[in-house]
C-alpha cells in the first residue's frame with residue numbers, strides 16, 4: 001500500500017454477486033488468468049476513484065476457508081500471505097446464516113474487513129429485512145447494503161472501504177467465541193504457538209489444528225512438531241466430550257454463532273408463495289420431465305449455434321477470400337505468396353471463422369445458463385450417469401461443451417473441485433468428438449457408408465469414453481468426491497456480466513488457440529511447397545497401410561489433421577484428387593479412418609489447453625494414450641470388418 | 644427414529660444426528676478406529692464440505708426430492724437448496740418423528 005494505491009479482495013460464497021460487483025468496479029480494466037500453477041481462475045482489475053488507484057481481486061466463490069477445494073486453499077493463502085489492504089466480504093442477504101459462517105472465518109483470519117450486504121432486493125422479495133446497524137455492532141466491522149445488479153450502494157461501499165483502509169474509522173472486529181471446552185483448548189495451543197513464527201495468526205492456526213486441517217498441520221509440523229501432537233491429544237478429548245469428530249464440533253459451534261447473529265439482525269416478515277422461479281425449478285428438475293426438458297434445451301442450443309455458425313462462417317470466409325487477389329498482387333503467386341496466403345492468411349481465416357461464428361455464441365449461451373442457474377440443474381440431473389465414470393454431475397458441463405469444441409471443454413474442467421477430478425474430466429473431455437470431428441463422421445461415413453454407421457460410430461465413441469473413464473478413475477490415485485452443490489434460485493441473467501465473461505473467455509481462446517492454428521497452417525503449407533508430403537506418406541505407411549488398411553495418403557491427412565482438424569476432410573479430398581470418396585476408399589476404410597480421427601490426439605489447440613491447465617507431462621501422457629488407443633481400435637476394427 | 648437421510652420421504656423433515664459415520668450393511672459405525680469398521684470411511688473432505696454448508700448435528704434438514712434414476716438428493720437446509728450425492732446422503736444419520 002502506498003498513499004493512494006490499495007489492493008482490495010472480494011471474497012464470499014458462490015453466487016452472492018461478487019462478479020457483478022467486480023464488473024461494476026473495474027469495467028473493462030480487468031485481466032483474467034490463472035493463479036500461478038493452479039487451475040483456478042484469477043480475476044484482477046484496476047479502478048480509479050477520487051484520485052485513488054485500487055487493484056481489485058475477485059477471489060473464487062467458497063463456503064469456507066478449509067481445504068475442500070483448491071479454491072479455498074488459494075483464497076486463504078492469498079489473504080494470509082499477500083495481505084490485501086482490505087477484504088470486502090460480499091454477503092447474500094437472503095442466505096444470511098450460511099454467509100455469516102464464512103464471514104466469521106474471515107474475522108478469525110484477522111484480515112481488515114468490510115461487509116457488502118448484497119442482494120437486499122432479493123431478500124426483501126423473500127420477506128427478509130436486515131438491520132445493518134445492528135449487524136455492524138455485532139460483527140464490529142462496517143456493513144454496507146448493496147444491490148450489485150443496479151449498482152445501488154456500490155459507491156457507498158467504496159467510500160467506506162477507503163475510510164477503513166485509511167483508518168479513519170475506529171473498528172473493533174468481533175472475535176468469534178466457541179464453547180468453553182473448545183476455548184480452553186484454543187488457548188492452550190495459542191500459548192505454544194505464540195513462540196513460533198507462522199504466516200497465519202496464532203488463534204486461527206489453533207482453531208485450524210482443532211479443525212484437523214491437514215495443510216496447517218503440515219506447516220506447523222515443520223516449526224513445532226510438538227504442537228501437532230498436543231493438538232491431537234486435545235482433539236481426542238473434545239471428541240470424547242461431544243461424541244462427534246473434532247472438525248464437526250468446531251464447525252457446528254461456529255454455525256451456532258452465525259445462527260445467533262443472523263437471528264438477531266434479520267426480521268422475517270412474510271413467507272411468500274412459490275413464485276415463477278420456484279415453478280421453473282420444480283419443472284426443470286422433475287423426475288419425469290427434467291431430463292426431456294434438458295435434452296430439448298441442449299439440442300435446441302446446438303441446432304441454433306450450428307445453423308447460425310454455418311451461415312456466419314460461410315459469410316466471413318467469403319469476405320476474407322475476396323482479399324485473395326490483393327494479396328496475390330502484393331506477394332505474387334510463387335512460394336512466398338503461397339506461404340503468406342495459403343499458410344498465414346488461411347490459418348487466420350480458419351481461426352476467425354471458427355472463433356466468431358461458433359465459439360462466441362457458445363460461450364454466451366453457456367454463461368447465460370450459468371448466470372440464470374440452469375447449469376447446476378443440469379449437473380443435478382446428470383450426476384447419476386457421470387457417477388458411473390467416477391465423476392460427479394458437474395463434469396457433464398465440460399463434456400457437453402466438448403461436443404462443440406474440446407478447447408472450452410478442457411478449460412471448463414475448472415469447475416471440478418479437486419485436481420484429480422479436473423484431470424479425469426479433461427481426459428474424458430478430449431475423447432468427445434468435437435464439431436470438426438462430427439463433420440468427418442457425418443461427411444465421410446454418414447454420406448458414403450450410411451447414417452446408421454455414423455450413429456454406430458458415435459455409440460462406439462461413447463462406449464469407449466465410458467470404459468476408459470472408468471479405467472482412468474480406477475487407475476488414478478485418490479478418493480472420488482461426490483456431488484455437493486448449491487442450487488441457488490433461478491434469476492434473470494445479468495447481461496452485462498454475461499457479455500463480459502463471454503468476451504474474456506473468447507479472448508482467452510484467441511490468445512491460446514490462434515497462434516497454434518496459424519503455426520499449424522504454415523507448417524502444412526511449408527510441407528506442401530517443399531514436397532515433403534510424399535515422404536511423410538511413405539514413412540507412415542507401415543501404420544496406415546499395413547496396420548489400418550488405409551490408402552497411404554491418409555497418413556498425411558491424419559498427421560496434419562492434428563494441426564487443423566476441421567480441414568482433415570478437405571485435405572483428404574485434395575490428396576486423393578476427388579471429393580467423391582466412394583471412388584477411392586472402401587466403406588471399411590472410411591469407417592477405420594473416421595474411428596482413428598475420432599479417438600486420436602485432440603487437435604493442437606486442445607493440447608495447448610491441456611498444457612496450460614495441467615502442464616506438459618500430463619498433456620503429453622493424455623496425447624500418447626489417445627494415439628495408442630486410436631491405432632489399437634482402428635486396427636481391430638479393420639480386422640473385424642474385413643473378416 | 645434414527646435413519647440415513649436417503650430413507651426420508653419427499654417433503655419430510657428431520658434433525659441431523661451425525662455426518663461422520665458409515666452404514667455397513669445394517670450396522671452403524673460411528674468410530675473409525677473401532678474394529679470391524681476398517682473399511683473405507685466416507686471421504687473426509689466431503690464430510691467437511693457438508694458441515695461447512697451447514698449440515699451440522701442438530702440442524703433441521705428437509706428432503707425435497709431425488710433426481711431421476713435414483714440420482715442425488717435435493718435438500719433444503721438453513722434456507723439454502725443443496726444437491727448431494729446419494730453415497731454421501733446415506734452416511735448422514737437423521738432423527739425423524741413418524
Ligand SMILES: Nc1nc2c(ncn2[C@@H]2O[C@H](COP(=O)(O)OP(=O)(O)O)[C@@H](O)[C@H]2O)c(=O)[nH]1
Pocket residue numbers: 012013014015016017018019020021061118119120121122146147148149150371372491492493494
Ligand atoms: N436481484 C439481484 N441479483 C443479483 C445481485 N447481485 C448479483 N445478482 C445475481 O446473482 C447471480 C450471481 O452473481 P455473480 O456475480 O455471478 O456471483 P458470484 O458467484 O459471487 O460471482 C447473477 O445472476 C447476478 O445477476 C443483487 O444485488 N440483486
Ligand SMILES: [Mg+2]
Pocket residue numbers: 015018019061
Ligand atoms: Mg463469480
